[in-house]
Amino acid sequence: MPRKPLADLTILVVEDHDDARRYIKIFLRQLGANVIEARNAIEGLDAIKTHHPTLVLSDIAMPGGGGFELLREIRAFERGGERAVPVIAMTALVSSADRQRILDAGFRAYLRKPFTPDRLLETIQSVLTD
Numbered sequence: 001m002p003r004k005p006l007a008d009l010t011i012l013v014v015e016d017h018d019d020a021r022r023y024i025k026i027f028l029r030q031l032g033a034n035v036i037e038a039r040n041a042i043e044g045l046d047a048i049k050t051h052h053p054t055l056v057l058s059d060i061a062m063p064g065g066g067g068f069e070l071l072r073e074i075r076a077f078e079r080g081g082e083r084a085v086p087v088i089a090m091t092a093l094v095s096s097a098d099r100q101r102i103l104d105a106g107f108r109a110y111l112r113k114p115f116t117p118d119r120l121l122e123t124i125q126s127v128l129t130d
Contacts (some may be wrong), residue, residue: 004032010038013052014044016062041065060091
């Protein structure tokens with residue numbers, strides 16, 4: 001049986017839209033990942049502290065604290081001795097200024113919504129091999 005490309009990875013998906021979060025979870029699990037879900041930045045930070053994921057996929061615009069706030073909190077938590085977890089932004093923001101702001105904030109990559117499953121896998125693999 002062929003090895004699944006995301007086997008042995010724990011991926012945190014922080015997304016406020018239930019359907020999007022569910023479809024991403026299903027796809028990643030089919031590829032072997034252990035998937036943790038969070039609906040907002042507060043739940044996402046709790047999940048970081050509890051599960052220590054390999055990678056985080058985070059929506060940018062969420063009620064109750066968006067992806068930028070989550071990234072700042074993750075990095076502050078890591079300064080306490082935790083390792084730097086790569087965070088990929090998922091967003092419908094489309095301008096080159098938006099993209100640059102996302103990358104300047106410290107996100108390792110940027111996925112423009114809507115994205116294909118193949119693009120999601122490609123982005124995850126490129127971030128983990130950097």
